[in-house]
Amino acid sequence: MTARIVVLANQKGGVGKTTTAINLAASLAMMEKLVLLVDYDPQGHSTTGLGFPKPDHRAGSYALMKGAPAKGLTLHTEVPMLQVIPAGKDLAQLEFELFELPQLQELRKALEPVMENFDFILVDSPPALGMITLNALTAADEVIIPMPCEFLAMDGLAELMETIRRIQAGPNPRLELGGILLTMAEERTNLGSAVANEVRQAFPGKVFGTTIPRNIRLAEAPSHGKPVAFYDLKSKGAQAYLNLAREWLGLELATPSPALNREAE
Ligand SMILES: Nc1ncnc2c1ncn2[C@@H]1O[C@H](COP(=O)(O)OP(=O)(O)OP(=O)(O)O)[C@@H](O)[C@H]1O
């Protein structure tokens, strides 16, 4: 077994990177995949969202990048097959350190010793196209881009796609675009489906069939330190992320996609 490294990236803030990192990771783990979530954002929201305090400089992804073995940094979560390497503010220093001495391969090298222990390593990245995000994209086999179904959603996407192309042409030819994930879809508004349509037309075949609805349970779950499936399994948010995991693994969807998806096809 060698883990596939998957980074959640979008330089825009608040688009659903962390929500997707936590809940896709938990959904995959619930499907008996061994998953490691690496919090690679100094905000540490994947860490707190899974119920952990932000670590000090010896205990998180900053320590990992400073040479601490990954094996000693992983924490077990409430989800049996999901572990996490947490992040705290100290990780922000990495932005400068990588800039001064760009060692873009370092994250992958740091994760290599544990890659045989997991099926998937998901990496949550910060809302910037800075050195930390470039470092994550260079480590990854695949990038998933969460994008809210909102006005100006595609703003900035061209820049992100160009960055991905440059990484592919340069330090990481193995990087694949896993897909664009439409998030925060308002099921009752025309704007939501209009945006979904627009994105699907602009990126044919690159947008997940599963759309993540705007769902209050998804916003509440992190304050309870739980993935949404462990907070309210029946919620639309939990079901949507389970469907995303199934779609991504190439399995049949358990429940049909909501109307928004069908309209958008
Ligand atoms: N589908 C959704 N329905 C309702 N609320 C959501 C949904 N997805 C995310 N949220 C909420 O929106 C906010 C931003 O989401 P999230 O933290 O996942 O975005 P992000 O891209 O990781 O942000 P940042 O760029 O700051 O890291 C959070 O408060 C989150 O709980």
Ligand SMILES: [Mg+2]
């Ligand atoms: Mg985040």
